[in-house]
Amino acid sequence: MIINDVLKSLLPLGAYSANGPNISRHILAEAELFAELSAVLGRLHGALHPKTAVHDLEEWERLYAITPSPGSSLQQRSQAISSKQAEVGGLSKDYFKRLARAAGYAITILEPAPFEVGRCRCGDALYREEIRFVWQVHIDERPIGSTLASDEALEATFKDLKAAHTYCQFI
Incomplete structure (x- = not known):
């Protein structure tokens, strides 16, 4: 164990025999504590960013008010x-x-507008007044390896961030 050797090198010269049975047990116990501490610190270091926070994702989700699908x-x-x-x-x-x-x-977002006299022409779609609060989202290009679940994750992100009165319709 490297920690064992480091702890032995920290003993005052001549005061202790680094290979004595009592001191070896104490050093071994301290080395085990340092090994545990190192493991805990490694886990904490991983928790600092969501991309490396395997065990602490729930805490990140709670912090950002995200409910996973x-x-x-x-x-x-x-x-x-x-x-x-x-x-x-x-x-x-x-x-x-x-x-x-x-x-x-890569997406395209369309905002259909209700039919208005003077602005719309013959042949334009007839929408109700409420359509002004609808976004029609077309997915033009997906990332390599994407699945239906990843598309749903994008939809969930949009739903979390959109204005409360807006409806995102993924087509």
Whole structure:
């Protein structure tokens, strides 16, 4: 054990016999404590960032008020936390496009408008007034290896961040 050797080298010269039976037991006990401490510190170091926080993801999710979808993988949960960390705020279409791009998606967001006399023409779609609060999100490009679950994670991120009166319809 390297810790054992380091502790022995710290003994005052001539005061103790580094290989004596009593001192060897004490040094071994101290070395085991340092090994445990090293393991705990390694776990704490891993918990400092959501990408390395395997055992502490629940704490990160609690901190950012994220509820993972049932069956979400560790990677999807970690990605949701990273997305929440990276957000600088905003409700614009460009903000949500950048958010999707950061997750590896290319999207188009359409905002259908209700039919208005003087602005719309014959042949335009007839929508109700409430349509102004709907975003139609088209996924144009997915990241390599994406699954339906990762698409659902993107939808969940949008639902968490969108304005309360807006409905995101993924098409």
